[in-house]
Structures are given as structure tokens and as C-alpha cells.
Amino acid sequence: MTERVGFIGLGIMGRGMAANLLKAGFDLTVWNRTSGRADELVAQGANLAASPAELAAQCQVIISCVSDTPDVHALLLGDVLTSAQPGSLVIDMSTISPQGARVCAEALAARGIAFLDAPVSGGSEGAAKGTLSIMVGGATEDVERARPYFEAMGKTITHVGRVGDGQTVKLVNQILVVGTMLSVSEALVFAQASGVDLERTLAAVSGGAAGSWTLTNRGPQCIKRDWRPGFTIDLQQKDLRLVLQAADQIGVPMLGTGMIFQLYRTLQADGLGEEGNHALIKALERLAGVEVGGL
Template sequence: MEQRERVGFIGLGIMGRGMARNILKAGFPLRVWNRTASRMAELAAEGAGPASSPGDLAFHSDIIITCVSDTPDVEQVILGEGGVIHGARPGSLVIDMSTISPRATQRIATQLAERHIHMLDAPISGGSEGAERGTLSIMVGGDAAQFERALPVFQAMGKTITHLGPIGAGQTTKLVNQILVVGHALAMSEALLFAQAGGVDLRKALEAVAGGAAGSWMLSNRGPQILARDWRPGFTIDLQQKDIRLVLQEADRLGVPLPGTALIHQLYRTLQARGLGHEGNHALIKALENLAGIEVGVWSEGA
């Protein structure tokens, strides 16, 4: 029986916990590291080995996965003091599943390659639910042979796994995904606000439109949460804003106008100013409710 590659996982946040657990369930030897050490205890109890640093984790792993918040975090855990680059062996593979700048991804890959360490960028979509269920969409950039090497690990975490081209292509595609996500969130918010004002039964309206041309993952999964005034995050406003910022920076570099995405960035900013950055990205509707003086779902709860 072929020996499975040893996997290291860095970043046990809202997405990383479920992803790491599914790797463990798939039978891969797993070592974990998180900046907040207490988050390692739960997975350690399930059989994962806790590491003392990203470099220590990398030294004991063949495939090293990072899933952290932003570009500086990725740079720190991979290139910083005690980072992956200082422990990884030649021939090992680093997979960054965070959402960061495509340009930064290429710079990191270049520095790793100087030490004969491979890299894939493989950002994800599907929310915390997808991370827990192992149904994420995974968008991969990098060498095709390394993609094939990593595929069994990807299959433990996701269902839609696509190799998109050279390093950085995964991150660019993830930014495409985020333009669509926030666009769907705004369309859903406007539609539910309109339905509320028009006196329509909101639950029945959701059922009526979800199966047609207007249906979307956002509508089916986050629409019911809005009606229940449930703002628990599959993805927080703060993280969504970070991704929109990356989109707008890259669009500016490319000379591409994105007026709708820029507007959504400003609407989310009003919610952050109210201290709501920890809520789910579907709370975008609160920005429109504030403009209209209407709360969606309130009367429908008692219907």
C-alpha cells in the first residue's frame, strides 16, 4: 500500500478547522499550527500532531497548507522568522489556500523555488459549511504535476477542483468569484427589501424564485438566514472587505472599471463603522435597510 504524504496545516480559523479535520478523516498524517495555540487542542485530540512553529511543521511535512487571513499573514508564516521556508525540505510542496494578491503569490513562489520548494495557490469558496462538509470549490494555480500530486488532499476538502493555469491563476479566479459573490449579495438584499416593502410572503417568494433563473447559492443559503435575522457568519464582513480590497487593487492595476463592486465596498464600510464587521457577509442588507427605514423578515417571522 502506497504511503500517504504527510500534511501540515497552518491556520485553524473559521475555514481552516473544517478543512484540516477533513484531511485527517481522509487518513493523511496531519500536523497543525495556529497562532492561537488553543485552537490546536481540538484537532490534537482527534489525532493531529501540534507543531511548535510553521518551520517545525514544514520540517515534518511533505505538503504544507496555509489558510490565513491576508497577504501579510501568508508572508509571515511562509517567509518570516520561524516560517515554512526555514523548515521545508527541497521537493516539498506549499499550498496557499488563503485569498491574497496574485502578485504576492508569485513573489512568494519565486522565493520558495530558489530553495527547490514547490508552490500552488489554491484559494477556496463555499463558506464554513463547505469547509466542514468537504464540498469546497478549490481554484488552483501552479505546475500541473504538483496539482496532480496534491489532488488527493484537495479531494478531502472539496468537490469542485479546477487547475486554472500558472501560479497566481487561482488567486485571480478567486477574485472573479468574489466579484460574483458580493454582486449576488447586493441583488439578494435589494430583492428582499423590495419584497418586504411590497407585502409579499418572504418565505414563499424565496421558494418561488430560488429554482428559476434568479436562483443562486447566496439566495438559497443566506436568504433564509436574513429572514430569521441570523447574522452568524459563513464568511465575515471584515474578511469580505479584505477580498473586495484585493479585487479593487487588482482591477486598478489592470485598468478595469468595477463600479458595482466599488459601491458594495462602501456599503460594507458603513456596517464596519457600526461595529458589524464580525457578522456574516449577508448582513449587507442592513446597509440598505438603514437607507429605507425597513427591516426585512420582521413581520414574516410571525406569519
């Protein structure tokens, strides 16, 4: 029997992910708090639910992609918990605390509902292209049940361990992302102050040992001063808060990540929270008295 798939949360990431499920031919029902964001998907053949409870009651697989741990708990421990049928599978693709994922799993399991935490990486570009990296925590049989849906949305699907482990691995990912973005920012400020051609500099270093996804995708945006978000500063800060909280619980120092969190905080204080997370470079520009690119 073909399962009906429900998708809740059509933000920067969710819209592309849901579109790829629809493109893959799945029977898709969607819901978003701002209903207008569903219009394009509905025009392409998706069903629109009137509420999360209606979606959960109608679908055997329920996927969520919302902002933070409290949002996931309000959704999954509310309408989804009370409306989903036993035997359903809930897949949360938000980035939340590992413990928050385990709370969801325990509550849903009490009603015979399976749960996976499956956060993603790859930015809005990866969501749109279906090339996301997906880090999955949960039981092997549930991961295999979900695999066709993951393969519609992502290119690299890794079962990393138990429920909650997906979130832990996503926090590892975010430590690496912001650390790399700091390096890219420092390098471009240095290049600008030194007077070398920025585009030629990127061409020279991108193919060598210094190359990275962040350099290739965000470096040109910084040079062009294009701050459109693949992932916003506000969302990045939420993830870094989760990193620092988890690190505090296990007693691990986060020297670089803590500093980057504070640099982003200065940008938030200036009202830049909706800009892309690559706008981290602005904090370094202010310290250096140098503005990168803009030509």
C-alpha cells in the same frame, strides 16, 4: 511513501478543511496562533506542532489558510521558507493578491520547494462538508501531487493556470458573490416593503432563473436575522480591496463592486465587521427604512 501533511491556520475555513484531511486518513500535523483551536483536531488524532517552523520541518506537504497577503508572506517567507525541506510542496489556500502568490512561489522555488496557490469558495459550510470549490494555480505535476488532498477538502477542483491565476479566479468569484448578495438584499427589502410572505417568496423564486447558492443559503439567514458568519464582513472587505487594487492595475472599472465595498465600509464603521457578509442587507435596510424578517 505516505506524505505528512501540515495545516497552518484553523479559522472559520481552516478548521473544517483540516478536519476533512484528518477524516480522509492523512497523517496530519496542525498549528494555529491561538492553540486552543487545535484541541478538537488533536483529540481526533492530529499532531500539534509547537511552531510553524517545526511543522514545516516535519511535513512534506504544507498547507496554509490565513487572513491576508502580509500574513501569508510573514509565514511562508519566514518559518516555512527556512525550515521546509527541498522537495516539499507548499499549498496556500488563503485569498491574497495574485502578485503576492508569485512572490511566494519565486522565493520557495529558489530553495527547491514547489508552490501552489489554491484559494477556495463555499463558505464555512463547504469547508465543514468537504464540498469547497478550489481554484488552483501552478505546475501540472504539483497539482496532481496535491489532488488527493484537494479531493478531501473540495468537490470542484479546477486547475486554472499558472501560479497567481488561482488568486485571480478567486477575485472573479468574489465579484460575483458580493454582486449576488446585493441583489438578494435588494430583493428581500423590496419584498418586505411590499408586504408579501418572505419564506413563500424564497420558495417561489429559488428554483427558477433567479436561484443561486447565495439566495438559498443566505436568504433564509437574512429573514431570520441570523448574522452568524460563513464569511465575515471584515474578510469580505479584504477580498474586495484586493479586487479593486487588481482592477486598478489592469485599468478595469468596477462600478458595482466599488459601491458594495463602500456599503460594507458603513457596516464596519458601526462595528459589524465580525458579522456574516450577508449582513450587507442592513446597509440597504437603513436606506429604505425597512427591516426584513425577524419573526
